Amino acid sequence: MEFWDVYTVDREKTGRTWQRGNRLPEGEYHLVIHVCIFNQKGEMLIQQRQPFKEGWANMWDITVGGSATVGDTSQQAAMRELEEEIGLKLDLSTTRPHLTVNFDEGFDDIYLVEAEVDLNELTLQESEVQAVKWADEATILQMIQQHEFIPYHTPMIPLLFAMRGQWGGINQHAFIQMDQ
Secondary structure, X not given: OOEEEEEOOOOOEEEEEEEOXXXXXXXXEEEEEEEEEEOOOOOEEEEEEOOOOOOOOXXXXXXXXXXXXXXXXXXXXXXXXXXXXXXXXXXXXXXOOOXXXXXXXXXXXXXXXXXXXXXXXXXXXXXXXXXXXXXXXXXXXXXXXXXXXXXXXXXXXXXXXXXXXXXXXXXXXXXXXXXX
16 A cells, blocks of 8 residues: 655645545645656666556556655656566655656656666566666657557657756757857
């Protein structure tokens, strides 16, 4: 049984908790995280969900994702999900998410991490993940069209690839060139 902290619209903890599987009342929210790992070739590490997994069974997804549990910070949830789902230990304790996407019941913090990962050294969580592989942006978009990948909004995947290794929505290099 999993419990979440309940947040206000301003992302402040209310001091209350909520059991996963029950719909939160309107105006109350929980925290979800996603971590996208990219290699030097610009490929994203993706995972295939187990066939018996409730919701999106057998489909491919970004590296890891899940809800923050009671007491977790966003960073703690990201590190826990990485270790639980694919057996990867990364220190994200001082890392801010690159993006936060709001959804009906919460906040989804998305971390974009550059790391060289040997797939043979990963330990996949049997209850969640059946396979992992590296994929480029075009491959992921094609997988979405072929209903093999969770159907993220079409612009989301290019945004993740475009934002890796950068902070903020302004291209600082273009701005500097305009001033010269």
